[in-house]
Amino acid sequence: MAEEPQADPRFQKAVELFNDGEWYDAHDVFEELWHETADPHRRSLQGVLQVAVAQLHLQRDNRRGATILFGEALGRLKRPGTPDLGLDIKSLCTSVEQRLRSLQCDEDPELCTVPVLRVVD
Template sequence: MAGEAPDKPPEDLPDLALKGIEEFNRGEFYECHEYLEEAWMQEPRRVRFLYQGILQVGVGFYHLQNGNWRGATGLLRNGTVRLREFEPETLGIDVARLVRESERCLRELEELGRERIEEFDRAGVPKVEWTE
């Protein structure tokens, strides 16, 4: 259907990166970190920093789940900066959308502040989407 993101990743995405993204999309950010860290360490090309950016955003959301405002905001900020060089898409990943949605979450967390982190609407945590 036009306008919908495909639900299948490209075939050239390494298995470790794919598993990390699957865990990210399930909200299993600790497991996401484990897979993407390994993919990042094994990848010799510059695309390794794409994996690192997704990893950092995921760890930011892990910190959010644990009520760690400083960790959440710091890693969301670092991760989105890292991801920007890969916009609008790389390896079939809609990087621009992930950056935009992660920055929205960061702004909301900054507005709420550390004392109100529990008020963050976790339904707004983004997923990694595929491009066509």
């Protein structure tokens, strides 16, 4: 595995699955990469795959599971020194924070922006 997981063709596939709302499949591909990657990139991958799993929990009406995983993902992705993997992590965190707040206030998180992975140059 390369130093930077975004160089792996599976990474682009995982991003596409994530952005298509294919949460389960995106999680599987990100998890494959995660198992082959060392920190600090591993931490970034884990945060992103936790967002995918949180979204899967929402689809299955598991609000508690989604709340926990959104929180854990934010903790990893916002930790200083966490690589961005060529993604707009700030934008991802903003949408995750909105969904988390919505869940914590017992509101409908589907009224918030769906998390997406934007590739940055």
